Amino acid sequence: MNAQPLRIGIAGLNGRVGRLLAQEVVAGGGVLAGGTTRDGAPVAGIDCPVYSDISQLAHHCDVVIDFTHVSTVVAHGAALAASGTAWVLGTTGLSAAEQQAVDAAAGRVAVVQAANFSPGVTLVTRLARQMGAALPGSDYDAEILEMHHRQKVDAPSGTALAMGRAVAEGRGIKLEDHIESGRDGHTGPRADGAIGFAALRGGQIVGEHSVIFTSTHEQISLTHRSFDRRVYATGAVRAAHWLRTRRPALYDMEDVLGLKSVAE
Ligand SMILES: NC(=O)C1=CN([C@@H]2O[C@H](COP(=O)(O)OP(=O)(O)OC[C@H]3O[C@@H](n4cnc5c(N)ncnc54)[C@H](OP(=O)(O)O)[C@@H]3O)[C@@H](O)[C@H]2O)C=CC1
Numbered sequence: 245m246n247a248q249p250l251r252i253g254i255a256g257l258n259g260r261v262g263r264l265l266a267q268e269v270v271a272g273g274g275v276l277a278g279g280t281t282r283d284g285a286p287v288a289g290i291d292c293p294v295y296s297d298i299s300q301l302a303h304h305c306d307v308v309i310d311f312t313h314v315s316t317v318v319a320h321g322a323a324l325a326a327s328g329t330a331w332v333l334g335t336t337g338l339s340a341a342e343q344q345a346v347d348a349a350a351g352r353v354a355v356v357q358a359a360n361f362s363p364g365v366t367l368v369t370r371l372a373r374q375m376g377a378a379l380p381g382s383d384y385d386a387e388i389l390e391m392h393h394r395q396k397v398d399a400p401s402g403t404a405l406a407m408g409r410a411v412a413e414g415r416g417i418k419l420e421d422h423i424e425s426g427r428d429g430h431t432g433p434r435a436d437g438a439i440g441f442a443a444l445r446g447g448q449i450v451g452e453h454s455v456i457f458t459s460t461h462e463q464i465s466l467t468h469r470s471f472d473r474r475v476y477a478t479g480a481v482r483a484a485h486w487l488r489t490r491r492p493a494l495y496d497m498e499d500v501l502g503l504k505s506v507a508e
Pocket residue numbers: 255256257258259260261262280281282283311312313314315316333334335336337358359360361362398402476
């Protein structure tokens with residue numbers, strides 16, 4: 245049993261998720277050790293030290309929860325690995341090179357990375373893997389539909405890509421070899437075994453994802469809707485506490501929820 249409360253820092257303290265994280269860290273029994281904003285300015289209504297440099301924040305924390313922007317990932321990974329600070333990473337839209345930086349950091353510190361910290365999405369993604377295994381691409385066309393608020397900057401969403409990757413894993417193929425995203429114009433017919441994506445944007449929709457399998461004779465769809473971003477913040481804080489006793493490695497929300505020991 246750890247006597248000291250967990251010291252949690254928040255990268256992107258003034259973000260839509262960052263502001264909720266500040267509340268959930270305290271509600272979860274942790275210490276809000278500080279946060280970052282781009283210019284180091286304090287955030288109205290949140291009482292903690294604020295830095296512009298994540299290295300400064302890291303020295304005061306056991307773990308940093310990071311929901312920022314993809315442009316920060318390489319620098320954040322290097323800084324947290326150098327200071328030995330665990331990392332809960334929710335930022336989406338990573339390139340292969342940015343993902344490699346996360347993998348490298350996870351060789352030195354414990355990292356939980358998830359495109360979506362909601363328990364419901366974690367389960368839907370697991371089910372998508374099982375459906376991919378059971379419903380072959382030769383008979384069942386897999387499509388992922390997502391809708392988000394108008395401010396979202398990356399598409400398809402990280403969650404949609406994770407769901408597509410799960411379908412591909414179930415089918416024993418690579419998503420990269422079968423992805424059909426952003427169809428427009430004279431696309432030709434759907435490729436056999438393709439995994440398709442469609443991204444909608446509008447208003448203040450928090451996050452909606454559907455995985456849809458359609459054959460000649462039937463359709464099966466799984467839909468998840470987030471009503472409140474707090475579901476991401478509570479999931480990320482849960483991940484931060486779970487990380488406390490872990491060795492350096494890359495973990496995901498299935499690890500945090502203990503699902504990997506449950507038979508599929
Ligand atoms: N994994 C999950 O469960 C979820 C993931 N996300 C992802 O989290 C990320 C943030 O989402 P959201 O909170 O809605 O976004 P916001 O734009 O509301 O917040 C992002 C914050 O990141 C900071 N930031 C942006 N660019 C930089 C930079 N170059 N350097 C340092 N800080 C920067 C901004 O700081 P400042 O205000 O100082 O400019 C801002 O406050 C996105 O990638 C999103 O897709 C979102 C929801 C759930």
